[in-house]
Amino acid sequence: MRPIPPLANHLGLPCRNAVVTHQCRGDPSHRVSYARLHPGERTMADSPLQMRDIRFALYEHLQAPEHTGLDEDTIDQFLDAGHTFVSEFLAPINAKGDEVGCTRHEDGSVTTAPGYQRALDQWREDGWGSMPHPEELGGQELPLVLVSAIDEMVIGSCCAFHNYTGLTRACANMLSRRASDEQKQTWATKLISAEWQGTMCLTEAGAGSDVGASITKAIPIEGERYKIQGEKVFITSGDHDMVDNVVHIVLARIEGDPEGVKGLSIFIVPKKRLDENGEATIDNDVFCAGIEEKMGIHGSVTTTMKYGENGGCEGYLIGNPRDGIKIMFDIMNEERIVVGQQGQALAATAYGMALKYAKERIQGSSIAKGKSITTDKVAIIEHPDVRRMLLTVKAQSEACRALLLKTSLLLDQEGAAEGEERKRLSALAGFMTPICKAYGSEVGFQACSTAMQVFGGYGYCKEYGVEQLVRDARIACVYEGTNGI
Ligand SMILES: Cc1cc2nc3c(=O)[nH]c(=O)nc-3n(C[C@H](O)[C@H](O)[C@H](O)COP(=O)(O)OP(=O)(O)OC[C@H]3O[C@@H](n4cnc5c(N)ncnc54)[C@H](O)[C@@H]3O)c2cc1C
Known part of the structure; x- marks a missing residue:
C-alpha cells in the first residue's frame, strides 16, 4: 500500500475537496477523509468497495465458474479491470457530480456534471456497455451474474453515473429480444456500443403508478411509423451532452385503442432521425422542457420530455400494437434488479x-476497562454499539448481494435452459425480481443511514461523503414502481 498523502486537516488548512468549504473541526489526527485523498493516489486498500466479499459471493456461495463457464482467473480479470475503471473514473467524480449536478439551458440542452463525459468515453472505449448483449449486435454475451458484480462496483462508486449506462443497457436488451431485425441494426447496436443513450418513458403528470392513465398519442403514418404527441415526466437521462442521440422507448396509445394499460403500445422515438445516409441528423421534435431538482443522484439528469410539440415527432412501433406494457416490462424487470442493487x-x-472511520476515530474509553477518565481512549470500533451498527450494515449488504447475484445467475441459467426447466427458472426469476427491487432498496437505504450514524455528527455533514450515499439511495424505494405497490 502506498502511503496516504498528507491531508489538509492535518495541516489545519481548509479541506482541499471542493465540496468542503469550511475549516475542518475536531482533532484532525483522529479523522481521515476519503473525499480528501487525492484521487490519483487512491489505492485499492483505500477503496470502500467490498471486493473480497464480491468474490466470496461469486465463488463460494454461487460457484459462478461452474455455472457460467468462465473460470476464476477470467472473472478476476474482469473484476480487477472494473475496479481500475471505477477507481480512476467514477469514484473521483462522485462528490463533484453531487455538488454541481446537471444544468439545463434555454434551448433544452443539458450539460452533465464534470468528469461524466470522460467517464462515459472510457466506459464506451473499454466495452463495458456491451457485456451481456448478443455477439451479432456487437455484444460480448457475458453472463449477467458477472455484469451484476461489475454493477455493484459502478453504483458503489457513482450511483448517478450508472443511471446513464444501466438504462441504455436495459433498452438495448429489450430491443435485441423484441425489435425487428432492421430496428436492432439501427438502434440496438448504437446502444450496445454506448454511442447513444437509451431511456424508458412511462410516467406522465397524470400517470405515475397508474401507467394505464397515459394520454400520449400515436397516430399512424405508414407501416411501423407513427406520429407521437405527448409529454413524459421524470425521464432519466432524457437529454444530455454526452451522446449524439437519445433513443427514447415511449409508451403511447394508438388512436382508437382502448383505455388502460392493455391499450398501450411501445415506440422507438429518437431525438434525431436518420437521414438518407443513415446518419442521425434530422431533428425529431423531441424537447427537454425541464429538469428536476432532486434530493440525491444529482449527477443523473431527470427530465420532462415533450414529443411532437410542433407536430414533427416520429416513432417506430416495436412488436405488435397494444403489446406495449408487456414489452416495457422487459426493461422494467431488468431495471428493478438494478434499482435493488443501487440500495x-x-x-x-x-x-x-x-x-474505516470506526477504526480511526478515537472517542471514549473501552467499557471493558471501566469508565475512568484516566483510561486510554480507544477507536470507536471498540464500542459494542458501533460494532452492532457495522455488523448490521455488513449483514444487510451481504444478504442483498447474495439475493441479487443469485437472481442474475438464475436469469443466466434460464437463458441456457430449454423446455420445462426454462419455464421453471423463468417463473422463479420473475418471483425474485420484485423482491430484489423492494428489499434491496429498502434495506440498502436503512443500511446507508445506519452507516452514517457510525460517523456521529460528521456523518451528517458533507465532508465524509456518507450523507450523499443516504440521499442517493432513497430514490430506489420510489422509481421502477414504488415499493408499496
Ligand atoms: C429521480 C426519478 C427518476 C425517474 N425516472 C423515471 C424514468 O426514467 N422513466 C419513467 O417513466 N419514470 C421515471 N420516474 C417516475 C417514477 O417511476 C414514479 O415517480 C413512480 O412510479 C411513482 O409515480 P408518482 O410519482 O406519480 O407517484 P404516485 O403514483 O402519485 O404515488 C404516490 C403514492 O401513492 C401510492 N400509490 C399510488 N397508487 C397506489 C395504489 N394503487 N395502491 C397503493 N398505493 C398507491 C404510491 O406508492 C406512492 O407512495 C422517476 C422518478 C424519479 C423521482
Whole structure:
C-alpha cells in the first residue's frame, strides 16, 4: 500500500475537496477523509468497495465458474479491470457530480456534471456497455451474474453515473429480444456500443403508478411509423451532452385503442432521425422542457420530455400494437434488479467507509476497562454499539448481494435452459425480481443511514461523503414502481 498523502486537516488548512468549504473541526489526527485523498493516489486498500466479499459471493456461495463457464482467473480479470475503471473514473467524480449536478439551458440542452463525459468515453472505449448483449449486435454475451458484480462496483462508486449506462443497457436488451431485425441494426447496436443513450418513458403528470392513465398519442403514418404527441415526466437521462442521440422507448396509445394499460403500445422515438445516409441528423421534435431538482443522484439528469410539440415527432412501433406494457416490462424487470442493487451497492460502500472511520476515530474509553477518565481512549470500533451498527450494515449488504447475484445467475441459467426447466427458472426469476427491487432498496437505504450514524455528527455533514450515499439511495424505494405497490 502506498502511503496516504498528507491531508489538509492535518495541516489545519481548509479541506482541499471542493465540496468542503469550511475549516475542518475536531482533532484532525483522529479523522481521515476519503473525499480528501487525492484521487490519483487512491489505492485499492483505500477503496470502500467490498471486493473480497464480491468474490466470496461469486465463488463460494454461487460457484459462478461452474455455472457460467468462465473460470476464476477470467472473472478476476474482469473484476480487477472494473475496479481500475471505477477507481480512476467514477469514484473521483462522485462528490463533484453531487455538488454541481446537471444544468439545463434555454434551448433544452443539458450539460452533465464534470468528469461524466470522460467517464462515459472510457466506459464506451473499454466495452463495458456491451457485456451481456448478443455477439451479432456487437455484444460480448457475458453472463449477467458477472455484469451484476461489475454493477455493484459502478453504483458503489457513482450511483448517478450508472443511471446513464444501466438504462441504455436495459433498452438495448429489450430491443435485441423484441425489435425487428432492421430496428436492432439501427438502434440496438448504437446502444450496445454506448454511442447513444437509451431511456424508458412511462410516467406522465397524470400517470405515475397508474401507467394505464397515459394520454400520449400515436397516430399512424405508414407501416411501423407513427406520429407521437405527448409529454413524459421524470425521464432519466432524457437529454444530455454526452451522446449524439437519445433513443427514447415511449409508451403511447394508438388512436382508437382502448383505455388502460392493455391499450398501450411501445415506440422507438429518437431525438434525431436518420437521414438518407443513415446518419442521425434530422431533428425529431423531441424537447427537454425541464429538469428536476432532486434530493440525491444529482449527477443523473431527470427530465420532462415533450414529443411532437410542433407536430414533427416520429416513432417506430416495436412488436405488435397494444403489446406495449408487456414489452416495457422487459426493461422494467431488468431495471428493478438494478434499482435493488443501487440500495445494496451504496450500502456496501457505506459499510466500507464506516468501517474505516470506526477504526480511526478515537472517542471514549473501552467499557471493558471501566469508565475512568484516566483510561486510554480507544477507536470507536471498540464500542459494542458501533460494532452492532457495522455488523448490521455488513449483514444487510451481504444478504442483498447474495439475493441479487443469485437472481442474475438464475436469469443466466434460464437463458441456457430449454423446455420445462426454462419455464421453471423463468417463473422463479420473475418471483425474485420484485423482491430484489423492494428489499434491496429498502434495506440498502436503512443500511446507508445506519452507516452514517457510525460517523456521529460528521456523518451528517458533507465532508465524509456518507450523507450523499443516504440521499442517493432513497430514490430506489420510489422509481421502477414504488415499493408499496
Ligand atoms: C429521480 C426519478 C427518476 C425517474 N425516472 C423515471 C424514468 O426514467 N422513466 C419513467 O417513466 N419514470 C421515471 N420516474 C417516475 C417514477 O417511476 C414514479 O415517480 C413512480 O412510479 C411513482 O409515480 P408518482 O410519482 O406519480 O407517484 P404516485 O403514483 O402519485 O404515488 C404516490 C403514492 O401513492 C401510492 N400509490 C399510488 N397508487 C397506489 C395504489 N394503487 N395502491 C397503493 N398505493 C398507491 C404510491 O406508492 C406512492 O407512495 C422517476 C422518478 C424519479 C423521482
